[in-house]
Amino acid sequence: MYQLESVSQTYVRRGNTVHALDNCSLTIPENDFVAIVGPSGSGKTTLLSVLGGMLSPTSGNVELDGVSLYGLSLEERASLRNRRIGFVFQTFNLVPWLTARENVQIPMMLSKVPAKEQQERALELLERVGLADRTDHRPAELSQGQQQRVALARTLANNPEIILADEPTGNLDPETRKQAMNFLREFHEDGRTIVMVTHDKETASYAQRSIQLVNGVPQELAHRNAA
Amino acid sequence: MKLRHLILKEVWQRPTPMLTSLIAVTLGVMALVAIQNITIYSEDRINSDMESLGANVLVMPPEVTLQDYYAADLHGRTMPEEYVTRLALAQLPGVQNLAPKLCVETTVNSREVTLTGILPKNEFQKKSAWQGLGMLTNAVGSDRGCCATPATLDADNSPESLAHTRTIQELGERELILGSDVAAQLNAKVGKKLTLFDEKFNVIAVLPATGTIDDSRMFAHLHSVQDLSGAGPVVNVIEIMACCDDAAGDLISDLSAELPETRVITIAQVVETQVAVNGLMSRLSWVFFAILLLVAAASIASVMYANVTERRKEIGTLMALGATRGFVTSLFLGKALLLGIMGGIGGFIAGTILAIVLGPSLLGIQVSPIPQLFLIGILSATAVALAASYLPARRAAGLDPCLVFNDA
Known part of the structure; x- marks a missing residue:
C-alpha cells in the first residue's frame, strides 16, 4: 500500500534547520494497523501529513499503491483523500454549527453524493457508533466521547481504505478511550489500513505493530498485544 | 447537504x-x-409642471421683448407662418410640440375681445400628408426619444385640453373656444353662435378658469383669424413645448440656428435651476x-x-x-x-x-x-x-x- 523511500522533511525555524523526517524509508502493507509512537517533536505528525498527501516532503518518494502521491496535483490529492483516506483527530474537528448527522455528511457532500443518500448513510454510520439518538445534536451538546464517535462515523462516510489517526484518544477518559479504540479495531477488521499516531502505550498496543520515530528516523518496536 | x-x-x-x-x-x-x-x-x-405650463420656449419676431410670458402674443408684431413649418420639418431633438398664435382685437356683441388664432395639431398631419412625409404624423418631435418621460399630449383630444396643454387636436374653421371670463361676460355656452368679423362661429367649448390671460380670450382656427382679420399668413409667436434637459441645453442654439430671423426666449433660469x-x-x-x-x-x-x-x-x-x-x-x-x-x-x-x-x-x-x-x-x-x-x-x-x- 504505502511505500516511503528516503523521505526527508526539513524545516527552518529561527535560523535553525530541523529534520522532522530524516531519510525515512517505510512500508505499510494493506490492512496493516500500525502505531507511530515517539516523543513530541519526533516527526510523528509530519509523517501523518506526508501519508495524507498534505505535506510534500523535502526529498524522497511517497507511493500509494505504486502511484507517486506527490506526482499528483493538489486537486487530485484532495480527491484521493476524499475517496480513499479517512482522518481521526485528537480534538475531533467537528464543525460546531452543524449537527452530528451533517458533520458525517461532509465527506459525502465533497464527493457530490446525492443528499438523500448522504442522509441515509450518515444515519447508518451514527447508528453503528451508537449515536442514533443524537443525530440532530450539535457538537457542543455532546460529550467528548460522543464527539469522537461522530468523528469516527465521519471517517467512514466515503468507506475509505485507509484511516490516519492523530492521537485519537488524547482527549478521552479511559473508558471512552477503550470504546474509541475498539471502533478503530473494528474498522481494521473490516479490511482497512490504519496508521495511528499516539503517545499512549496502551493505545499503541491495539495496533499490530509499532514504529518509533526518533529524530525523524523510524525504528520498528517489538510487538505487544492489546489487553 | x-x-x-x-x-x-x-x-x-x-x-x-x-x-x-x-x-x-x-x-x-x-x-x-x-x-x-x-x-x-x-x-x-418638473416635466409635468412644464407640460401644464404649456410651453417653455417662445419664438418671436426679433424686435419683441418678453414682458409677460402669458402676453407674449400681444405685442402686435408678426412673423411668417412658414417658420412653423420650418421648425416642424427640422425635427429638432427636444421639441415636443409647436403652437403658433396670432392675436387680433375684435368686437363681439359690442364688447372688445382678443381673438387668438391657434393651429390644431391635425394641421401638422395634413402638411405631412401634402409633402409625403411621415415625420409629422406623431406629435412633433416626440418620436425622437429625447425626454426622460414621454409626452402625454395626445392623451386628451378634447377642446378643453387647450387650457392645460395650450394645444388642441382639431378645430374647425368656424369653431370657437372661449376662455372662462369671456364666456361669462358674453353669457355664452357650448352650442351658442357668436358673430366675429361678420361670420357666424359655433362655440364648441368653454375652458375652465386658469387664472391667466387666457381666461379673457377667444380661440379660433389660426387660418380663419388670418383670413378674417386680413393679417395674412403670419403669427405673433410660436410657443414650443420642449423637454427640460434640452431646453436648458442645446435646443435654444439649435432653434436660433434654424430661425436666425427670430428671437428665441426660454424660461431658462427656471429650467436650468431645476x-x-x-x-x-x-x-x-x-x-x-x-x-x-x-x-x-x-x-x-x-x-x-x-x-x-x-x-x-x-x-x-x-x-x-x-x-x-x-x-x-x-x-x-x-x-x-x-x-x-x-x-x-x-x-x-x-x-x-x-x-x-x-x-x-x-x-x-x-x-x-x-x-x-x-x-x-x-x-x-x-x-x-x-x-x-x-x-x-x-x-x-x-x-x-x-x-x-x-x-x-
Missing part, C-alpha cells in the same frame, strides 16, 4: 459578525435608491453610494479576514476531508454573494420606503418603487461584496491543511 447549505447554516448560526457589513451594504444601497428615486420623480414632476438641482441630487446619491459601499467593502474584507482566521481549523479539516481550494474559495465567496444580495434587497426596500415617506413631505411628490434601481442596487452590492471577499477567500484556500493536526 450542499455548499449553499453549509454557507446558509454558518450565517444563520453565527449572524453577528456579518451584521456590521450587512448594515453598511444596506445603507449604501438605501442612500442610492432613496435619492435616485426622489430625483427621478422630481424630474417627472435641472441643476436634480443633477446635483443625482450625483450626490452616487457619491453617497460610493462612499458607503467603500465603507461596506472595508467592513466586509475585515470581517472576512477575521472569519478566515477564526475558521482555520475548520477549513483545514474540510481540506483534509477532501475539499479543494476551489471549494474553500466558493465557501467564502458564496457567503459574500449572500451578503450582497441581502444588502441589495434590504437597501432597496429601505430606500424605497424612505423615498415614499420623504418624497411627499420634502418635495411634495408621490414616489413609487423603481425596478431598475433594484437591479442597480443588488448588482453593485453583490459586486462590492465579492470583490472585498476575494482576497480573504484566496487566503482561506491557501491555508495549510496540516494545521488540523494536534501539534501543527
Whole structure:
C-alpha cells in the first residue's frame, strides 16, 4: 500500500534547520494497523501529513499503491483523500454549527453524493457508533466521547481504505478511550489500513505493530498485544 | 447537504459578525435608491409642471421683448407662418410640440375681445400628408426619444385640453373656444353662435378658469383669424413645448440656428435651476453610494479576514476531508454573494420606503418603487461584496491543511 523511500522533511525555524523526517524509508502493507509512537517533536505528525498527501516532503518518494502521491496535483490529492483516506483527530474537528448527522455528511457532500443518500448513510454510520439518538445534536451538546464517535462515523462516510489517526484518544477518559479504540479495531477488521499516531502505550498496543520515530528516523518496536 | 447549505447554516448560526457589513451594504444601497428615486420623480414632476405650463420656449419676431410670458402674443408684431413649418420639418431633438398664435382685437356683441388664432395639431398631419412625409404624423418631435418621460399630449383630444396643454387636436374653421371670463361676460355656452368679423362661429367649448390671460380670450382656427382679420399668413409667436434637459441645453442654439430671423426666449433660469438641482441630487446619491459601499467593502474584507482566521481549523479539516481550494474559495465567496444580495434587497426596500415617506413631505411628490434601481442596487452590492471577499477567500484556500493536526 504505502511505500516511503528516503523521505526527508526539513524545516527552518529561527535560523535553525530541523529534520522532522530524516531519510525515512517505510512500508505499510494493506490492512496493516500500525502505531507511530515517539516523543513530541519526533516527526510523528509530519509523517501523518506526508501519508495524507498534505505535506510534500523535502526529498524522497511517497507511493500509494505504486502511484507517486506527490506526482499528483493538489486537486487530485484532495480527491484521493476524499475517496480513499479517512482522518481521526485528537480534538475531533467537528464543525460546531452543524449537527452530528451533517458533520458525517461532509465527506459525502465533497464527493457530490446525492443528499438523500448522504442522509441515509450518515444515519447508518451514527447508528453503528451508537449515536442514533443524537443525530440532530450539535457538537457542543455532546460529550467528548460522543464527539469522537461522530468523528469516527465521519471517517467512514466515503468507506475509505485507509484511516490516519492523530492521537485519537488524547482527549478521552479511559473508558471512552477503550470504546474509541475498539471502533478503530473494528474498522481494521473490516479490511482497512490504519496508521495511528499516539503517545499512549496502551493505545499503541491495539495496533499490530509499532514504529518509533526518533529524530525523524523510524525504528520498528517489538510487538505487544492489546489487553 | 450542499455548499449553499453549509454557507446558509454558518450565517444563520453565527449572524453577528456579518451584521456590521450587512448594515453598511444596506445603507449604501438605501442612500442610492432613496435619492435616485426622489430625483427621478422630481424630474417627472418638473416635466409635468412644464407640460401644464404649456410651453417653455417662445419664438418671436426679433424686435419683441418678453414682458409677460402669458402676453407674449400681444405685442402686435408678426412673423411668417412658414417658420412653423420650418421648425416642424427640422425635427429638432427636444421639441415636443409647436403652437403658433396670432392675436387680433375684435368686437363681439359690442364688447372688445382678443381673438387668438391657434393651429390644431391635425394641421401638422395634413402638411405631412401634402409633402409625403411621415415625420409629422406623431406629435412633433416626440418620436425622437429625447425626454426622460414621454409626452402625454395626445392623451386628451378634447377642446378643453387647450387650457392645460395650450394645444388642441382639431378645430374647425368656424369653431370657437372661449376662455372662462369671456364666456361669462358674453353669457355664452357650448352650442351658442357668436358673430366675429361678420361670420357666424359655433362655440364648441368653454375652458375652465386658469387664472391667466387666457381666461379673457377667444380661440379660433389660426387660418380663419388670418383670413378674417386680413393679417395674412403670419403669427405673433410660436410657443414650443420642449423637454427640460434640452431646453436648458442645446435646443435654444439649435432653434436660433434654424430661425436666425427670430428671437428665441426660454424660461431658462427656471429650467436650468431645476435641472441643476436634480443633477446635483443625482450625483450626490452616487457619491453617497460610493462612499458607503467603500465603507461596506472595508467592513466586509475585515470581517472576512477575521472569519478566515477564526475558521482555520475548520477549513483545514474540510481540506483534509477532501475539499479543494476551489471549494474553500466558493465557501467564502458564496457567503459574500449572500451578503450582497441581502444588502441589495434590504437597501432597496429601505430606500424605497424612505423615498415614499420623504418624497411627499420634502418635495411634495408621490414616489413609487423603481425596478431598475433594484437591479442597480443588488448588482453593485453583490459586486462590492465579492470583490472585498476575494482576497480573504484566496487566503482561506491557501491555508495549510496540516494545521488540523494536534501539534501543527
